[in-house]
Amino acid sequence: MNRRFDFRSSVPAISRLLIALGLFGVAALSACGEKLEAGAACPLLCPATKDVNLKDTTVDAVSIDTSVAGFPTIGEEAPLLLAARGDTLDTRVIFRFDSIGKTYPHPTVPADTFVTHVDSATVRVVLDTSTVTGVPGLPTQPVTIELYDVDSPADTVAADLLPLFTASRLLGSKTFAPESLAKDTLFLPVAPAAVLDRAIHGTRLRIGLRLVSPTSTQLRIVSSATAGAVLRFKPAADTAVTVALRSMTPTDSSLVTLQGDLRDYVITAKGITPPPPNTISVGGYPARRTFLRFDLPSHIVDSSTVVRATLTLTQYPMRASPSALDSLGIYPFAVTAGTVVTDISRLLRLVTVNTLSAADSLRVVPADSGTRKLELVNLVRIWRNTKPELTQRALVLAIGEEGVNPAIAAFFASEAPIDLRPRLQLTYVPKVTLGLP
Amino acid sequence: MRKLSTAGLLVAAATVLHGASLGAQANLSGQGLGFPTGQISTRAEGAGGATAELDPLSMVNPAALGFIGATTLFFQIEPEYRRVTIGSRTDNTTTARYPLFTAVLPVGPKWAFSVSSATLLDRTWTTSVDSNVVFGSDTVSSTFNFGSSGSINDLRIGASWAPNTYLRLGLGGHLISGSDRVFVGRTFAQSSAFGNFADSTTLGFDGGAVSAGIQLVAPGLAIASASFRKGGNLNATRNDTALGSARVPDRLGFSLAYIGAAGSQIAARTSLDKWSSLNALSQGTSQAVDAWDTSVGADLAGPRLGSWPLMLRIGGRWRTLPYTAGPGNDKVKEQSFSGGLGMMLGGGRVLTDVTVLHARRDAGIGVSERAWTLSIGFGIRP
Numbered sequence A: 001m002n003r004r005f006d007f008r009s010s011v012p013a014i015s016r017l018l019i020a021l022g023l024f025g026v027a028a029l030s031a032c033g034e035k036l037e038a039g040a041a042c043p044l045l046c047p048a049t050k051d052v053n054l055k056d057t058t059v060d061a062v063s064i065d066t067s068v069a070g071f072p073t074i075g076e077e078a079p080l081l082l083a084a085r086g087d088t089l090d091t092r093v094i095f096r097f098d099s100i101g102k103t104y105p106h107p108t109v110p111a112d113t114f115v116t117h118v119d120s121a122t123v124r125v126v127l128d129t130s131t132v133t134g135v136p137g138l139p140t141q142p143v144t145i146e147l148y149d150v151d152s153p154a155d156t157v158a159a160d161l162l163p164l165f166t167a168s169r170l171l172g173s174k175t176f177a178p179e180s181l182a183k184d185t186l187f188l189p190v191a192p193a194a195v196l197d198r199a200i201h202g203t204r205l206r207i208g209l210r211l212v213s214p215t216s217t218q219l220r221i222v223s224s225a226t227a228g229a230v231l232r233f234k235p236a237a238d239t240a241v242t243v244a245l246r247s248m249t250p251t252d253s254s255l256v257t258l259q260g261d262l263r264d265y266v267i268t269a270k271g272i273t274p275p276p277p278n279t280i281s282v283g284g285y286p287a288r289r290t291f292l293r294f295d296l297p298s299h300i301v302d303s304s305t306v307v308r309a310t311l312t313l314t315q316y317p318m319r320a321s322p323s324a325l326d327s328l329g330i331y332p333f334a335v336t337a338g339t340v341v342t343d344i345s346r347l348l349r350l351v352t353v354n355t356l357s358a359a360d361s362l363r364v365v366p367a368d369s370g371t372r373k374l375e376l377v378n379l380v381r382i383w384r385n386t387k388p389e390l391t392q393r394a395l396v397l398a399i400g401e402e403g404v405n406p407a408i409a410a411f412f413a414s415e416a417p418i419d420l421r422p423r424l425q426l427t428y429v430p431k432v433t434l435g436l437p
Numbered sequence B: 001m002r003k004l005s006t007a008g009l010l011v012a013a014a015t016v017l018h019g020a021s022l023g024a025q026a027n028l029s030g031q032g033l034g035f036p037t038g039q040i041s042t043r044a045e046g047a048g049g050a051t052a053e054l055d056p057l058s059m060v061n062p063a064a065l066g067f068i069g070a071t072t073l074f075f076q077i078e079p080e081y082r083r084v085t086i087g088s089r090t091d092n093t094t095t096a097r098y099p100l101f102t103a104v105l106p107v108g109p110k111w112a113f114s115v116s117s118a119t120l121l122d123r124t125w126t127t128s129v130d131s132n133v134v135f136g137s138d139t140v141s142s143t144f145n146f147g148s149s150g151s152i153n154d155l156r157i158g159a160s161w162a163p164n165t166y167l168r169l170g171l172g173g174h175l176i177s178g179s180d181r182v183f184v185g186r187t188f189a190q191s192s193a194f195g196n197f198a199d200s201t202t203l204g205f206d207g208g209a210v211s212a213g214i215q216l217v218a219p220g221l222a223i224a225s226a227s228f229r230k231g232g233n234l235n236a237t238r239n240d241t242a243l244g245s246a247r248v249p250d251r252l253g254f255s256l257a258y259i260g261a262a263g264s265q266i267a268a269r270t271s272l273d274k275w276s277s278l279n280a281l282s283q284g285t286s287q288a289v290d291a292w293d294t295s296v297g298a299d300l301a302g303p304r305l306g307s308w309p310l311m312l313r314i315g316g317r318w319r320t321l322p323y324t325a326g327p328g329n330d331k332v333k334e335q336s337f338s339g340g341l342g343m344m345l346g347g348g349r350v351l352t353d354v355t356v357l358h359a360r361r362d363a364g365i366g367v368s369e370r371a372w373t374l375s376i377g378f379g380i381r382p
Helices: A011-030 A158-164 A192-201 A253-261 A344-349 A377-384 B009-016 B042-046 B062-067 B275-281
Strands: A055-060 A062-071 A080-084 A090-097 A121-126 A143-149 A170-176 A185-190 A205-212 A217-221 A230-236 A239-244 A264-270 A279-283 A287-294 A305-316 A328-334 A362-364 A370-375 A394-399 A408-412 A423-429 B002-007 B072-077 B080-086 B089-095 B100-107 B111-122 B125-135 B138-164 B167-188 B197-218 B222-238 B241-247 B251-258 B265-273 B291-305 B308-320 B333-345 B350-362 B367-380
Touching (some): A062 A279, A062 A344, A090 A158, A143 A185, A185 A192, A192 A205, A279 A328, A305 A377, A305 B197, A344 A394, B042 B291, B042 B333, B042 B367, B062 B167, B062 B197, B138 B197, B291 B333
Antiparallel strands (some): A055 B002, A080 A090, A170 A185, A279 A408, A305 A423, A328 A394, B080 B367, B100 B111, B138 B167, B197 B222, B265 B291, B291 B308, B308 B333
């Protein structure tokens, strides 16, 4: 039998046809990896079933709820909030120049020259003029920034520092028109004599800033973590010396990080009226965070598929809050620590407020009241895949503009009357048993 | 933790309207344990299935193996484009199938052996239903998905013996196995507030059967064929759990073919499949029914291409599908017409068959189904 390929002239055309058919077949197959129908023939061909059903339950699942103030931690403010919000909030910014040299390098003198005279001195600060949702912008009325000598044996205690903001300790002040603030760099005058005194005696200069305004306003000053304040003075007509922020306290060598943080920080002269004890709260200044731990029914979380988890909170009106009528964003963050960590303050500090990673958000107006809902399904579903010992079934509520927006929102806690307590509504699909048709 | 309230209530009430039986699907052909592809080759499909009893590549009659002539490896691919119509609404779907593979080895002039695998019931489909779900005071759009991916396959080892020119006998041993991943899920439009749901499980099937066939040949005139498959147990399991046991359907088929024209066959065939033996595995409303499968067709030698004729095929087929549809358990009737061609290339080393098949399926319940199937078969003779 002749096994040679024996095509005639018409055969190549057939071959091409076959190749085309083959390609068509391949294309057809690649196009049909999935089969999807819109189900127009349902329910006629798809009788109702009891196999797949959504169930709904509301549980009083909050086992621990508490709020802790103090965020950001002192020294870690970025930016620094200098507020004059009338009856609601008054904050002061502290700058530490703990190392002003006795000498300076003069361009025409080979050796360093002792400071014996100061022509002028200023503190340069940079404002954060960016727009942040829900945060007041730059003042619309002229504001005055006053500088005080707040050097004191006390380190960071507001109660010790606030009495130092007196006329006798005033180092300088300057009034700024609203449009001049938009330039974002401010030069604040400092009494030359004070700088000369520190230079001659080799002592530290600690300056407290106070904002004075006829209206409720606030400024955000870029902190040392980015572009800290700088002291600049002229010991000679043709020479200027700049001094960077530096803190020499605390002196404990194990607290070097804190020492660095305290180059600039914020103290609160007048804080926000705290909410009632049977509430949990977020925001304010220093900001509060709320810790919520849940005791969830395991037959739902572990054995079923939760399709919706709604945390229902009843808002308590905080009419005395700064920006009480502006909306405030509240975000839930997962606690990733295991049950070995029991210190709630520490658990709260372990959370980094990054609104992009938040599971959901809730916008409230601090002065409002009523029921608010926060969706937590993604968080609850993560818990299904982890053991409670490794990942606490807990979350932290915080505002997105923590440390920048002093507004505070409060909700009734689990100590409140039952109808006002936080509760969790779970919608879930029980384990589906798929079987024969 | 204290439970304040529990309700299947609004949520369930809203979804049950569109809930879906995992045993049902939104088409006629894939009810129950699935769609019977027929276990016939592309070339036999081109003749409506009428020549299947004579076709050594089809997994119907083991006695036909002796017609193979030379060692052959054959497989086919078979995408189906389906349209389901209910009233003014239509759904379109595409299903990929690989329904048949066979290897046939002739040994001497009288014996031939084969190993073949063919889909007995194909259960691959997905249905999506859009609906709104009410969660208390909230309504969210949602899509409910349910489906199945898998099949029950039939692996046959066959042998044929031709003691003389007038008689051919065949035997086959069948191993029935299969896996079927069934799944269900619901997706929500608001992904931040709602978590999608999905669940699946895999069903397993195993069983056995034997088959036998006979062909009476009047050389140059006609061939009469008959085949019979006797089913054994068919077990269904889910993971390690036995779900039930049934019998592999018995099948009895006959055909009569005229072979008076050189290289051509004109045939009629009918067979009865005892699908009802699968009812022990039915848990839903759809029931298996015994079904006739009747066809007429021709496989004609056309013009020659090279050393080999171009085969032209045409046929019609009428059958009842194994599973009923709808609330009244109505039988699904299928009527199909097919045409195709086949040729040998590479000096007879490559078999190529192409068949286009159009099927209409109807159960008289207001739902109809149209399907175009492209069947492409490739065979190699090493």
